[in-house]
Amino acid sequence: MIEQVRRLRTELPGPGSVALAGRRRAAVSGAVAVGNELYIDRGEGAILVDVDGNQLIDLGSGIAVASVGHAAPAVVAAVSEQAARFEHTCFMVTPYEGYVEVCEQLNRLTPGAHEKRTALFNSGAEAVENAVKVARAYTGRPAVVAFDHAYHGRTNLTMALTAKVQPYKDGFGPFAPEVYRVGMAYPYRWPTGPERCAEEAFAEFAARVHVQVGEEHVAAVVVEPIQGEGGFIVPAPGFLSMLSAWCAEHGVVFVADEVQTGFCRTGDWFASEFEGVVPDVVATAKALGGGLPLAAVTGRAEIMDAPVPGGLGGTFGGNPVSCAAALAAISMMESHDLAGAARRIGEVLTSRLCALADRFPQLGDVRGRGAMMAIELVVPDGTTRPDPALAKAVVAGCARRGVVMLACGTYGNVVRMLPPLVIEPALLEDALDVLAEALAEAT
Ligand code: PLZ
Numbered sequence: 001m002i003e004q005v006r007r008l009r010t011e012l013p014g015p016g017s018v019a020l021a022g023r024r025r026a027a028v029s030g031a032v033a034v035g036n037e038l039y040i041d042r043g044e045g046a047i048l049v050d051v052d053g054n055q056l057i058d059l060g061s062g063i064a065v066a067s068v069g070h071a072a073p074a075v076v077a078a079v080s081e082q083a084a085r086f087e088h089t090c091f092m093v094t095p096y097e098g099y100v101e102v103c104e105q106l107n108r109l110t111p112g113a114h115e116k117r118t119a120l121f122n123s124g125a126e127a128v129e130n131a132v133k134v135a136r137a138y139t140g141r142p143a144v145v146a147f148d149h150a151y152h153g154r155t156n157l158t159m160a161l162t163a164k165v166q167p168y169k170d171g172f173g174p175f176a177p178e179v180y181r182v183g184m185a186y187p188y189r190w191p192t193g194p195e196r197c198a199e200e201a202f203a204e205f206a207a208r209v210h211v212q213v214g215e216e217h218v219a220a221v222v223v224e225p226i227q228g229e230g231g232f233i234v235p236a237p238g239f240l241s242m243l244s245a246w247c248a249e250h251g252v253v254f255v256a257d258e259v260q261t262g263f264c265r266t267g268d269w270f271a272s273e274f275e276g277v278v279p280d281v282v283a284t285a286k287a288l289g290g291g292l293p294l295a296a297v298t299g300r301a302e303i304m305d306a307p308v309p310g311g312l313g314g315t316f317g318g319n320p321v322s323c324a325a326a327l328a329a330i331s332m333m334e335s336h337d338l339a340g341a342a343r344r345i346g347e348v349l350t351s352r353l354c355a356l357a358d359r360f361p362q363l364g365d366v367r368g369r370g371a372m373m374a375i376e377l378v379v380p381d382g383t384t385r386p387d388p389a390l391a392k393a394v395v396a397g398c399a400r401r402g403v404v405m406l407a408c409g410t411y412g413n414v415v416r417m418l419p420p421l422v423i424e425p426a427l428l429e430d431a432l433d434v435l436a437e438a439l440a441e442a443t
Contacts, residue, residue: 002044004424006402006431007055013037014052031190033167036407037400048404057431059398060406061418064228064260064372067287067329067338069422074328075290078162082324089320091120092313098128098323105330106298109269112278117304120296120318124259124285125153127295128222130312131283132157134299135220135253138306143218145209147184149410152222152257161222161273163230164324164410182211184227185239188365188376189384189394197236206246215250220281225271228260231409232374233418234367237275244277253303255281260372264285264333264421267343267370274369290329294322338421342370345428349373349417352432362390376409386411390442397438403431 013021021040039051046069048056061067068075082098092100103118110116121127132144143162146152152161154168160175162168169175185201187194209215221243227233245255256279261271265287272279281299288294297304297312332338346369353375357363364378377394379385391407394415398405408414415435419428 002042002047002049002055004047004427004436005055006047006057006427008402009054010052012050012054012400012402014050016051016056020051020250026142029088031182033071036404037138038399038404043208045069046420046427054402057403057423057434059417059419059431060404061287061420062291063286063420064265065286065289065407067263067265067371067421068290068332068336070289070291071418072332072422074323074332078324078328079100079292079321082321085320087319087321088316090315091318096320096323097418098214098320098327099318102294102296102318102323102326103298105327106284106296109330110279110282110284110298111270111272114278115301116298117301118296118298118325119304119312121285121314122293122316122319123153123295124257124283125158126281126314127259127285127297128152128161128255128257129157130297131255131257131281131299132161132220133312134224134281134303134307135255137308137311138303139219139251139253141217141219142178143180143213144178145180145182145205145213145218146222146225147182149184149186149227149233150181150222150224151227151229152224153282170344181344182208184230184233185236186233186234188233188367190236193235198238198242201236201239202242202246205243215252218250218252220253220255221247222255222257224257224259224261225274226261226266226369226372228372229408231376231411232368232372234369240272240275244279245308248279253280253299255279255283257283259283259285261328264339264342265370265372265418266368267346271369287329288326289322290325290332292319292322292325294318336422339370341421342372343422345419345421346370346373346430348425349432350371352429354410356436356439359436360443362387362443364440366412369406370417371419371421372416374408374414377413377415384411388412393416393442394435394438397441398431398434401434401437403434405435405439
């Protein structure tokens with residue numbers, strides 16, 4: 001049992017982490033960047049224990065993965081039991097029940113009551129890439145529309161879909177063709193103000209696609225219902241429904257990338273549900289596997305069945321141990337009402353972050369939903385000039401005090417909070433006290 005409290009035994013990083021950092025520099029590609037160089041030995045709930053015995057509060061969940069908490073007993077038991085039976089056969093060679101059951105659960109839980117089918121993969125990028133494959137096979141069209149501030153992964157096609165060149169695309173081209181980028185309805189930075197954002201952004205989208213691509217050439221629109229790496233941008237209300245209606249009108253597959261937002265994170269099973277949007281295809285990963293790598297594409301049966309048999313797959317996709325972990329995690333999300341927990345976390349985060357915004361003019365915007373909330377940091381000079389150095393200093397200040405937080409955003413000036421949904425209220429309050437200290441120190 002790890003007591004759910006923050007407790008520092010050394011300065012951070014401690015000697016064990018410093019030694020491992022030296023080994024990392026000698027062994028690991030420098031292209032893999034490390035945010036907080038605190039090496040983890042074990043974890044439980046919302047606490048990570050580093051190699052020096054320091055107990056850290058995790059407000060990152062390994063980028064929205066550990067929603068059911070670290071080492072959740074039900075997940076650990078399911079993983080051990082499955083590993084002892086068999087770890088791998090490859091579903092395409094000799095199948096097993098866990099894969100089928102995860103697909104059944106996803107067909108049941110994703111938005112919409114229509115007939116659905118699912119295929120399993122290993123990573124979020126792979127899920128998004130396969131969503132585009134099915135959309136192309138179904139429509140017979142080549143083009144894909146993605147948005148400013150989008151993040152969809154690091155494979156060749158998903159790099160093309162991802163908006164930001166630094167660090168994701170620098171030196172890695174040429175990129176996949178037939179990807180078109182349009183503006184996102186980003187209320188905080190919309191030139192004419194947040195009220196007109198949804199309608200103007202949609203009008204611009206429709207006009208640009210009509211002129212530059214042609215509706216009849218578009219296979220899919222790919223969108224994160226709340227943008228993640230791009231800065232926790234919640235599209236202006238109405239924008240997603242207008243996109244979805246436009247897709248239906250033009251025979252375009254509406255793909256929701258729910259990799260970061262899915263599985264109770266935003267206070268419902270999926271973030272698309274807040275606007276009543278029913279995506280044709282949903283890409284999921286991260287929290288789905290309860291900490292093990294697993295990803296999925298779920299969609300309308302006729303779309304998912306469009307590629308030729310054998311057209312989708314992969315050696316490890318839907319690994320049996322990952323499927324066992326996913327089934328345990330999904331069952332825990334239901335039995336513990338983790339969507340409700342995310343909504344309660346969202347209330348605490350909103351009120352504490354808004355109080356910080358009253359105190360620090362550097363907090364230009366507080367946004368997000370449920371247990372996916374962020375602050376956007378700006379230079380307090382009457383403009384909205386991004387302050388990435390401040391975001392970096394705040395994240396570092398939190399890390400030194402034993403709270404793991406992540407920066408994000410197109411301009412690197414957003415600090416995001418993604419606690420495990422099982423975090424205890426006192427622990428969340430403590431982490432937010434630390435955030436206030438770190439902000440006071442850095443401003
Ligand atoms: N779609 C919406 O958030 C992964 C990646 C961080 P993978 N986000 C974290 C990094 O620097 O690599 C993500 C996402 C959305 C797709 C992905 C890709 O998921 O499992 O990392 O491939």
